[in-house]
Amino acid sequence: MIRIHFTAADLGRVTFPAEPHPLWEAALAARALSDRSVWPAVRRWRRTAAPRVQGSMRPLFKLISPTGMFPGFLIPDVPGPGLEPVVEALTDTPADVIRDQLEPWLPPEIDRYMRGLLDGRAGSRRALGAAVREFHQEVLVPTSSELHQRYGAELGIRSRAVLHGGVDALLSSLHPDVEWSDPVLTTHGPADDWITDVHLKGRGLELYPSPFVTNCLALDSADRRPVLVYPCADVADPSADGADLDPATTDALADLLGRTRAAVLRSLTHPATTTQLARRVGISLASTSEHTRVLRAAGLITTHRTQGTALHALTPTAQPLLSEAHEGTVANLRPDRRL
Structure with a gap:
């Protein structure tokens, strides 16, 4: 369970990205390639995308844990569009930030690449940047048209909610597993035996709809606006039983x-x-x-x-x-x- 606590100022700072962020998409897509609990549209995408994955993209996948977690530095907050600025910000991440976010989750014995990344070596940084760039250009761009359509459709749905009912209507209708009771937005998962509290304190909230997730994810870092990733509406699924139809x-x-x-x-x-x-x-x-x-x-x-x-x-x-x-x-x- 994730509980997001709003102030009055935060209600005026709820935003959506105009289009998918390149590194959010890379991280979530890499995560979805090994996750069986995904929507039919993602299963269709995975059949096309998986054969395009190359060994040179392995540095990206090494940062996705078996439980689906990934470090915050993999998704830097960079103003402006485009892949190259965010890849540059990723490869410029300070070594101490990488160590703080990775070391608690790593086993005692790690491979040469991960050791180089923890030590801030230029070769490991370049390998990560090249892996993300190649994954985005060779896997995501050629295969994600249906998923991007769902992203655009989701923004259309949320825009209409705001037009007809304001922010209250937006937050109340995000997803069946998301509950809005002013001033707290609560997300429910398959098991609610853990609780994460996010206090916005005037920083606002970016809502990020994704077809790659089936449960909500939250990013809360002191140096950036918090992000809530939630599942896109499963629109235009043509089959009642989940089978893929033409x-x-x-x-x-x-x-x-x-x-x-x-x-x-x-x-x-x-x-x-x-x-x-x-x-x-x-x-x-x-x-x-x-x-x-x-x-x-x-x-x-x-x-x-x-x-x-x-x-x-x-x-x-x-x-x-x-x-x-x-x-x-x-x-x-x-x-x-x-x-």
Whole structure:
């Protein structure tokens, strides 16, 4: 059980990352590769992702314990987007911080790599940075389109909760295992025989939805804003019994638009640039531009250009289409809106 204690100031500092953090995703995905208690979507992802894992990525996996724990320095808090700044911050972690976070959990005998990491050796640091970079680029980016769609859909759900009921509605509806009773947010796991208390004290809270977890995780460090990782809503699971079905046989929106174009539209439950959208869906920039052109002509998305960047968002016409398609029906398209 995790109990997060809010003050009045903290309620005004509840935020979400606009898109998944590269190192959070790397740590949680590496953890999920050895965790059998994951959602069907993650099992599908794992079948594709596991063959892409290489031996050179082992330094990352060495930091994930058999119980799923990983050190806080693996997920540095870096302002601004992109993989390289966070990898640089990771490899620059002071040796004393690494020792403080790792040594209590390590056995007496450790291998050469881990000894070098504890001692702050440049070679071990470079190996860790290279492992994280390779894992992100070779495993996560090519395989995570469905999971990124779920992330975007989750942000859409939470945005609507805030619009209709404020922060109280948001915190009350995060997950069936999360209970909000002002001023305490409590997460319940499979066993509540341990309790962790997090006192925000005005630091605020970052909420991080992840398709890679089935239970909540909390990061509480004095030098950064606390983070609560919670499971994404398990949307669009097509089978009642957990079996994997072909989405093309059960997805009315994909029948209408085509699977890729439907994925592009669903990914825009949270606005995205062309580059972000391409990464979410796992297609090329050229293909993304073509799909957004067609969706824009159909009146389903808008595109705003600022300083050379195109930001795409759903129109009010698209919202009921997505909702009705999720229920297995497609309606309210004008006859002249042909795709």
